Amino acid sequence: MARNKALGRKLRLAAALSSNRDPPAWVRIKTKNRVTRSPARRYWRRAKLDV
Structure with a gap:
């Protein structure tokens, strides 16, 4: 995954x-x-996120 992430994706990953x-x-x-x-x-x- 890219080092520079969009804010929405970063917030979803943090959640x-x-x-x-x-x-x-x-x-x-x-x-x-x-x-x-x-x-x-x-x-x-096992389970990947859909982000």
Whole structure:
């Protein structure tokens, strides 16, 4: 991908990066480890973004 990105593409990539995280630790504590993974996680090799 090019080093110089358009602002819209950069914002979409930043949003995808921030949404690709595990749930915080307090969620595990609150749900007694019933919620350990996020269903929205995306692995960079398996699923590509449409940007």
